[in-house]
Amino acid sequence: MLTLYLQAPFASFRPFSAGSFRPTASFISPSSAYGLLLNVAGIEMRHDDGKSVMTLIKSGLPELNLAIGAIEFPRQQRMFCQYHNYPVGNTGKEHAQNTKGNKYNISPVRKSFLSGIKAYICIDGNGELENQITEGLRGNSSRTYGLPFLGDNSYLIDRLEPVENRKPAYWFEMVGQDDEQELRRNVTRLTVTIDRADMSKTRSSLFAPSPTPSDIIPEKAWVKVGY
Numbered sequence: 001m002l003t004l005y006l007q008a009p010f011a012s013f014r015p016f017s018a019g020s021f022r023p024t025a026s027f028i029s030p031s032s033a034y035g036l037l038l039n040v041a042g043i044e045m046r047h048d049d050g051k052s053v054m055t056l057i058k059s060g061l062p063e064l065n066l067a068i069g070a071i072e073f074p075r076q077q078r079m080f081c082q083y084h085n086y087p088v089g090n091t092g093k094e095h096a097q098n099t100k101g102n103k104y105n106i107s108p109v110r111k112s113f114l115s116g117i118k119a120y121i122c123i124d125g126n127g128e129l130e131n132q133i134t135e136g137l138r139g140n141s142s143r144t145y146g147l148p149f150l151g152d153n154s155y156l157i158d159r160l161e162p163v164e165n166r167k168p169a170y171w172f173e174m175v176g177q178d179d180e181q182e183l184r185r186n187v188t189r190l191t192v193t194i195d196r197a198d199m200s201k202t203r204s205s206l207f208a209p210s211p212t213p214s215d216i217i218p219e220k221a222w223v224k225v226g227y
Contacts, residue, residue, distance in 0.1 A: 001124040002133065003166055007159040008117040011074070011150035015191065016199055022083075022111035024151070026076065027172060027209075029190035030066050032151065033121045034225045038062075039148050040160070041132035042141030045227070056197055063226025064126040067217045069169030070209060074114040083109045117150065120169050122217060125224075134162065168213035173220035175206040184208035192223055 006028075013025040013032045038045050038061065047058040084103035095104040123130055135141055137160065149155050175184055187208045195201035210218055 001122060002130040003163050004121045004123075004133075005159060005161055005163045006117060006119045006121055006157065008150050008155065008157045010113055010115055010152075010155045011117050012111070012113040012155065013151050013190075015189070015204075016202070020107070020109050022109055024076070024112045024114060025190055026114075026186070026188045027070060027074065027190070028068055028117070028119060028121075028150070029192070030068065030223050030225050031191040031194050033066055033068055034064075034193075036148055036150070036160075037064075037121070037123065037129070037133055039143065040136040040141070041129060042136055042143045043132070044144065052197060057194070057227055059227055061227040062126055062129045063224065064129055065124045065222045066225050067120075067122040067124075067171060067221040067223070069120040069122070069166075069171040069217070069221070071118040071120065071167055071169050072116060073170070073209075074116045074118075076112055077115050078110060078112050080108065080110050083107050113152070113155070120163075120166060124222070137161065166215045168215050170209035170213050171218050171221040172207040172209055173218055174223060175208050176220075185211075192225055193227060 011024075011028065013027070013029050014022060015025065017023060035045065043061070045058055045061055047056045049056055084106055092105045098104065123133070132141065136143065146153075148157055148160065150157065172190070175187055185208065187206055189204050190207050192203045192205055205223070210221070
């Protein structure tokens with residue numbers, strides 16, 4: 001098993017959404033943690049089929065068990081900003097030549113983001129991938145995507161490093177039907193795997209942080225991720 005300590009000043013983990021408000025999950029999702037780990041390991045997960053308007057995800061990517069814990073809960077912030085995008089269809093196409101290849105549609109939006117990320121990402125069940133991640137953290141992997149970031153390419157990471165001894169943390173446990181007798185606080189929906197081509201195939205679950213911090217990972221905190 002490999003435990004990584006993650007620290008960052010800002011992050012956003014957005015569900016699929018549209019409109020003038022862009023929300024974020026209250027903590028790092030398994031799908032986001034998985035993408036971060038593959039980035040560090042130098043494993044390309046993007047697939048361009050030359051047909052789809054969005055970047056697809058490769059099949060056959062490595063499978064692993066993930067557990068995510070909060071050493072401290074981040075604060076949720078909000079800000080107003082301008083979003084630049086390519087509109088659907090031909091709307092605004094007359095502005096394309098003025099931006100010289102850049103995105104030409106500008107919309108004012110209000111977005112949420114998190115501040116003060118201090119977390120553990122634990123990996124188990126795939127020793128080969130653990131070695132690739134460790135080598136990547138040492139700078140020994142061939143990475144083509146760029147610097148690792150958390151949801152927005154301006155939200156860079158301060159620290160991502162293996163640790164031997166974990167501090168007590170609030171582990172995000174999957175909430176199921178057997179929890180009906182116990183009212184869980186701070187329940188949040190986190191994506192486990194995503195499908196950009198067909199959102200109905202995106203897999204998400206309800207998670208809730210453990211009531212008390214612990215250095216032992218609860219069984220319900222482990223979730224299998226893979227494509």
